[in-house]
Amino acid sequence: MNDVPTIAYLCCRNVFMGGDYYRATRAAALLNRNYGWGTAVGQNMATQVDDDDGPLSLITPDGVIVTPDIFVMRPVAEWRQHWTDQAHANNQLIVADLDDDVWAHPVWDSPERPPEDYYHEWFPGVDAVLTSTRYLAKRITARGYQGPVYVAPNLYDPFGLDANPVPGHIIGTRLWLSGRMEADLVMYDELVRPLLEELDLTFLHVGASDTHRFTDRGWDSKRLIERGSVSIPRFPQALEGLSIGMICMSDHAFNLAKTETHAAELALIGVPLVAASRHILYRRIPGRVDPTPEAVRDRVKALLDPIFWRAESAKAKSWARALAVKNEAEHLAAVTQMVQDLSRTKLVDLMVHNA
Numbered sequence: 001m002n003d004v005p006t007i008a009y010l011c012c013r014n015v016f017m018g019g020d021y022y023r024a025t026r027a028a029a030l031l032n033r034n035y036g037w038g039t040a041v042g043q044n045m046a047t048q049v050d051d052d053d054g055p056l057s058l059i060t061p062d063g064v065i066v067t068p069d070i071f072v073m074r075p076v077a078e079w080r081q082h083w084t085d086q087a088h089a090n091n092q093l094i095v096a097d098l099d100d101d102v103w104a105h106p107v108w109d110s111p112e113r114p115p116e117d118y119y120h121e122w123f124p125g126v127d128a129v130l131t132s133t134r135y136l137a138k139r140i141t142a143r144g145y146q147g148p149v150y151v152a153p154n155l156y157d158p159f160g161l162d163a164n165p166v167p168g169h170i171i172g173t174r175l176w177l178s179g180r181m182e183a184d185l186v187m188y189d190e191l192v193r194p195l196l197e198e199l200d201l202t203f204l205h206v207g208a209s210d211t212h213r214f215t216d217r218g219w220d221s222k223r224l225i226e227r228g229s230v231s232i233p234r235f236p237q238a239l240e241g242l243s244i245g246m247i248c249m250s251d252h253a254f255n256l257a258k259t260e261t262h263a264a265e266l267a268l269i270g271v272p273l274v275a276a277s278r279h280i281l282y283r284r285i286p287g288r289v290d291p292t293p294e295a296v297r298d299r300v301k302a303l304l305d306p307i308f309w310r311a312e313s314a315k316a317k318s319w320a321r322a323l324a325v326k327n328e329a330e331h332l333a334a335v336t337q338m339v340q341d342l343s344r345t346k347l348v349d350l351m352v353h354n355a
């Protein structure tokens with residue numbers, strides 16, 4: 001490996017969406033800015049022309065071809081073990097990056113699991129793993145993975161989502177219903193829906209699709225504003241008009257590895273929070289309440305007071321910005337440590353091979 005490593009992040013979707021933005025695009029930008037490393041992000045992998053068995057390359061969205069020392073793999077379903085073997089044969093390393101417990105999702109062992117998902121095949125053979133939380137790191141180790149695991153929390157942008165919300169009667173969140181745990185959606189049904197008429201609220205939902213909408217769950221369309229998914233940098237525009245950020249997170253096993261991402265996004269925009277969750281990561285979040293109708297109602301009603309709203313808005317934004325700064329330091333430290341460890345391992349393997 002060169003003194004200045006080249007790292008390519010292979011994503012499973014648009015590089016400005018969700019986890020791919022927080023864990024690939026921002027990571028690549030910060031590693032390049034802070035350390036001068038060669039970094040690239042994209043969705044497409046290829047081999048060199050006339051060298052099908054040669055090193056793997058990444059094709060960036062603007063068509064640049066990068067042949068890295070290290071591939072960092074987001075949850076790419078179509079990857080196969082033979083690609084990992086080919087990378088290793090050409091002195092390239094493969095690192096898996098996870099911010100979800102894919103094995104705890106209901107479809108993991110069900111017929112609904114996509115037939116092209118080969119995660120179980122290639123994941124055990126990666127050289128290292130990056131995770132978003134300590135819980136997830138422990139889960140991976142407990143499942144038998146024997147390589148090194150590093151905790152690199154999500155890279156939220158401390159200033160890029162800043163907006164100018166005002167007190168009002170629009171409550172809502174960014175929530176992709178596709179793949180969401182049904183227990184979470186039931187909480188929205190039971191804790192939020194009754195308040196819309198009672199407190200004269202409108203619910204703003206960013207993340208709707210043609211087949212996944214709150215109107216499909218029987219919510220009054222007159223009390224709903226449903227907008228489609230957008231890239232992370234466009235959140236302030238998509239959530240325009242929002243005054244209160246609402247989060248419901250159940251105790252479903254899939255949620256145990258979740259991060260405080262939705263709370264951070266809403267707080268960075270500047271809206272105060274109502275976080276109905278018992279998740280351990282939410283214990284220090286301004287606005288966490290017990291997931292009961294009474295607690296949620298009291299919190300929402302209190303935030304309709306403009307004076308209290310402004311105080312809670314400032315508190316939420318301060319918390320989220322401090323979290324973003326902390327996560328950046330921890331994420332970059334984890335990645336640099338991983339590269340150092342892998343470089344030493346690769347050098348030792350080379351010495352043994354040449355002995």
